[in-house]
Amino acid sequence: MDREAVRRILGACEAALEAEGPVDLHRLGFWRAVEAVKRHPDWLDEFARRIASIDRRAFQRQxxxxxxxxxxxxxxxxxxxxxxxxxxxxxxxxxxxxxxxxxxxxxxxxxxxxxxxxxxxxxxxxxxxxxxxxxxxxxxxxxxxxxxxxxxxxxxxxxxxxxxxxxxxxxxxxxxxxxxxxxxxxxxxxxxxxxxxxxxxxxxxxxxxxxxxxxxxxxxxxxxxxxxxxxxxxxxxxxxxxxxxxxx
Structure with a gap:
């Protein structure tokens, strides 16, 4: 998974969290994106805070x-x-x-x-x-x-x-x-x-x-x-x- 794919997945997760109703981060590919970022530590500055925000918002919902x-x-x-x-x-x-x-x-x-x-x-x-x-x-x-x-x-x-x-x-x-x-x-x-x-x-x-x-x-x-x-x-x-x- 490349950087652009991670950006698309995180964007889809953020959009889903803006809407009402349950959000399935697994189905949206969120955890695959997280694993990709772990494999590329040089991506952390771009994605770490964004991932944490999505994770926290989903956690607070469920x-x-x-x-x-x-x-x-x-x-x-x-x-x-x-x-x-x-x-x-x-x-x-x-x-x-x-x-x-x-x-x-x-x-x-x-x-x-x-x-x-x-x-x-x-x-x-x-x-x-x-x-x-x-x-x-x-x-x-x-x-x-x-x-x-x-x-x-x-x-x-x-x-x-x-x-x-x-x-x-x-x-x-x-x-x-x-x-x-x-x-x-x-x-x-x-x-x-x-x-x-x-x-x-x-x-x-x-x-x-x-x-x-x-x-x-x-x-x-x-x-x-x-x-x-x-x-x-x-x-x-x-x-x-x-x-x-x-x-x-």
């Missing part, structure tokens, strides 16, 4: 609940604090209640740390964020919205780490709570449930998430990273091919 970033992060941090408190509190309750507290704490940590990890790693690599949101009533899991201009300007490996961070943290949570359960002498079923939860999450990622969600995005950005890494090699090869042969 999202069910949206919170400004600071209040949203505060809620997640409070939820993570409650989860950690429940886990630690298992040491101070009678044995039958320990398992319940540990599982409730693990659940709270799973629900809140995913997006916190995205945020912390993203900010560390220069990616900004704009909102916390819930996309649909039937999918109440919170999400965090990237600022797409900063996302595009970040190196692809940085984007990959940002996407991977949330998935990695949620996979670790059950296994981190297991030693606490053992130290607190929680009922054996508590450890069994935590272990099963951790294994199911890993299997789900292996079987499904590589084709959707975070791991799909990780694979996509790793492809861009490999492509960019090969680009200097290709330039060097072309340069050597053009260099006239030296004859003594």
């Amino acid at each position: 999202v069910w609940i949206r919170l400004p970033l600071t209040p949203g992060l505060s809620l997640l941090a409070a939820g993570a604090g409650v989860g950690a408190g429940l886990v630690v509190g298992a040491f101070g309750v009678p044995a039958p209640a320990r398992g319940v507290l540990l599982l409730a704490g693990a659940g709270a940590l799973l629900a809140t740390t995913h997006d916190l990890a995205h945020y912390l790693v993203g900010r560390a690599v220069g990616i900004g964020f704009t909102d916390l949101y819930v996309l649909k009533p039937l999918r109440p899991q919170p999400g965090i919205k990237v600022d797409y201009e900063s996302y595009l300007r970040a190196p692809p490996m940085a984007r990959a780490w940002m996407h991977a961070s949330g998935a990695l943290v949620t996979k670790l949570i059950p296994f981190l709570v297991i030693p606490v359960a053992l130290a607190a002498r929680a009922p054996r079923w508590t450890v069994a449930v935590l272990l099963a939860l951790g294994v199911v999450q890993i299997l789900t990622d292996l079987l499904l998430s590589t084709r959707s969600s975070d791991w799909k995005r990780v694979r996509r950005e790793l492809r861009h990273a490999r492509r960019q890494a090969r680009r200097p090699e290709r330039r060097d090869a072309r340069h050597r091919a053009r260099r006239p042969e030296h004859r003594p």
Whole structure:
């Protein structure tokens, strides 16, 4: 896809967003244009801000609940604090209640740390964020919205780490709570449930998430990273091919 094709697609998306009604960016070719811009970092100055504007307008149309970033992060941090408190509190309750507290704490940590990890790693690599949101009533899991201009300007490996961070943290949570359960002498079923939860999450990622969600995005950005890494090699090869042969 060349620059002119990207301009046409972005223009069509902007026109669709000016009209009333739903907008299908995928059908309009928006994400193909985004991938083309990622493959050509020298196009970012022309297209990055425009892409971010289209992405944000479409996001605001389709999202069910949206919170400004600071209040949203505060809620997640409070939820993570409650989860950690429940886990630690298992040491101070009678044995039958320990398992319940540990599982409730693990659940709270799973629900809140995913997006916190995205945020912390993203900010560390220069990616900004704009909102916390819930996309649909039937999918109440919170999400965090990237600022797409900063996302595009970040190196692809940085984007990959940002996407991977949330998935990695949620996979670790059950296994981190297991030693606490053992130290607190929680009922054996508590450890069994935590272990099963951790294994199911890993299997789900292996079987499904590589084709959707975070791991799909990780694979996509790793492809861009490999492509960019090969680009200097290709330039060097072309340069050597053009260099006239030296004859003594």
